[in-house]
Amino acid sequence: MKTFSKAIYTERRKQLKLLVGSGKLLFLGNEESSMNFKDNWYPFRQDSSFLYFFGLDLPGLAAVIDIDEDREMLFGNDLTAEESVWHGATLQLADLADMVGVDKVSSIDGLPKYLKPKTDIHILPPYRPENAQKLAQWLEVSVLQIASLASEVFIKAVVKLRSVKSPEEIREINKAVTCSAAMHKRVLQEAKSGMKEYEIVGMITGEAIRSGGNLSFTPIVTIDGQILHNHNYSQTLTDGKMLLCDFGAETAMHYAGDITRTLPVGPAFSANQKEVYQIVRDAHQTAIESLRPGVRFKNIHLLACKKLAEGLSAIGLMKGNLDDAVENGAHALFFPCGLGHMMGLDVHDMEDLGEQYVGYTETLVKSTQFGLKSLRLGKELEEGYVLTIEPGIYFNPLLIDQWKAEKKHSAFIRYDQVANYRDFGGIRIEDDFVITNGGSELLGEPLEVEIDALEAIRRTALSANA
């Protein structure tokens, strides 16, 4: 288990106490998660806010910060000698607490008592059902009510602190992104016609674990790139198709990377593929150049949408006044999702705390328009934010058919021309950035992104493997 220095966690909790002001803050770590029977577990993943404030990467822990009493307490259970036969001798609870600057410990059974009287208790919204159940039991409410008891002041304080990444966090994220880029480089070298998508998934999963971490999310590796979160890997790579690869590693300390590249299965893109790729790449570059503190990310998203619409108009798929088209959401037929999201201990950072809190403000509410409603980040950027830029163009036959039947946005979309792209698939390009004083900085080792560079790698790799 890797942790930052004690002082870092102590300082984070101090800032949190100042922001919340009073009450008891309850942090629930995660449990082991059952796969196909109780004791067959998925790899353990600690809760990210627990990691941020308490750093301990072990199951079965909880913690309370009592602001009024200025007391911090870690809850858990020490293993018995007999349990150590199965799971090894882990550190004692008191040693764990000491590693992260906490000086009081108790068995987990003592927690409910510690929450009495049940006034001014602050919780974060649970996303795992067993934690929702525990909270419901401890706070004596129904499990259906528990989400509504999440504390807004607590959520806002956690979001405020976790949003701005410190230098040691940037270093970890850099590591994660560099590892993610290395995984992509392997795919660029080794993908070839006849392979199954799951062979690529095996290769990159192995790489992520060999680096000492893991994947930061279930990878998307697909020749059906038009399906945004495709987790089916049963297709065979064939020449002429493109392979969309959207994946990343997380480090041993659980900081995420998240990169997407779309590559030709053969040695080169087709003329059509090149055209669409370049449109996405132009939108990607335009967005990157707009990154700086003080700019609303929603505006960068809309700028990228405009760029996409211009390109789609140039190749005859859109028409009319493109400012109007974007304002009305017509481009969302081809780009139905958001330009990017915060990234940190979670690949969609703090998504469990609520997108409205993480990506928006009291005066900037998330839109309900198709496309914009999937934009996770809208608000003004600040120095230290880490985010992804991931424009794309997707041709989803089901969505095309539905819109066409409804004549939706037919002032802006040339459905007759779009029909020629039904089997095109999808293209996405994604990189990760930190917002700096002057603008932004690319995280991780740079990974090839231009058409020429990708094709050069593919040509060499395929002739070497032939």
Add this chain to the structure above:
Amino acid sequence: MKTFSKAIYTERRKQLKLLVGSGKLLFLGNEESSMNFKDNWYPFRQDSSFLYFFGLDLPGLAAVIDIDEDREMLFGNDLTAEESVWHGATLQLADLADMVGVDKVSSIDGLPKYLKPKTDIHILPPYRPENAQKLAQWLEVSVLQIASLASEVFIKAVVKLRSVKSPEEIREINKAVTCSAAMHKRVLQEAKSGMKEYEIVGMITGEAIRSGGNLSFTPIVTIDGQILHNHNYSQTLTDGKMLLCDFGAETAMHYAGDITRTLPVGPAFSANQKEVYQIVRDAHQTAIESLRPGVRFKNIHLLACKKLAEGLSAIGLMKGNLDDAVENGAHALFFPCGLGHMMGLDVHDMEDLGEQYVGYTETLVKSTQFGLKSLRLGKELEEGYVLTIEPGIYFNPLLIDQWKAEKKHSAFIRYDQVANYRDFGGIRIEDDFVITNGGSELLGEPLEVEIDALEAIRRTALSANA
């Protein structure tokens, strides 16, 4: 998604109906499982009994067999066009049902109504908290009560059917074990001093996924082999140490393999390591030779324990009458677990249904003695059972200290000599077998197991890699 033929599922359900006799049998498929926020999912794993009777490897499904009405119904939800943008166009519910011979479907919301009146409803014990919650809600009981409502007649019928593997199941398990053996062969070739345990884990995880399946359980890859279920991979491999590798693949259809080998990190075992290895190997061979229908597995376990005790006595670690030693559980200091377990769609097959039902009978109850209480399978073997044979010898310093302080079994254990093995670690050897008419058959491609054969591979591999 791979399924067997329609007729196989129909026949399995027919047998089940005959065994249970009357009532409504409720099957709950699994949901996606959240990692660090709601929509960041672990790889989906379907419930094994759902797979066995309904074969559909997708989240969000449930099924009811109404025996009295002779009606089978599949519950789920079709994706909307908008959802297909994110997750692709999966088959419609009716098509899915048809694939496995079910002719009635309903949206999942319709399920509670279908369970009324709430009499003679049979459920299996839930092991995932969200499924416990759903059952509690549908059956209008508290979530804490739900496990106690599991139906014994339903459990027993499922256990009876799933215990005896059909030819098509044996073929799948063979595939899984062959893949598991190939993963082990790679470790035998590539492990070397200076590597981290997690590098091995990355390598074998990648192999399992590349084969089109996945791991069948969280792997154990450790130089601390004395910790039975060690999931910490942070240690460095060093010459002189042994690496215990206990892992397996599951196929795309979710049948498991499970193999253990213990290898020297350097080119050869030390003299001490060889001695202990040979004791474990002798117990392993003795157990294998005893496998046949009609024999109680508990007796084979005890026979293997006796073999271990004899070996430990020969090298001066045990003493006295060894029959008495085994009867009293003294050997459990070195072998605190069971000789094997059933294997099939789960690596510990049907563990969620209760070990008493799977591994014991009404007249043969699981022992509470330390060691024996971890023996998952005790009852008489039948043709078609698939199981593991996995004896081991472990030197756990914490357990040794505790027993020594208590003078536990000091008539049988030479604590003064055991002291020399405190840092030895542990050795386990495990293979998978199907019980046949005449005895048993090894599953999968054979994997080297003798000292000479292992050392020969290691010597060649290490000199090639040098």
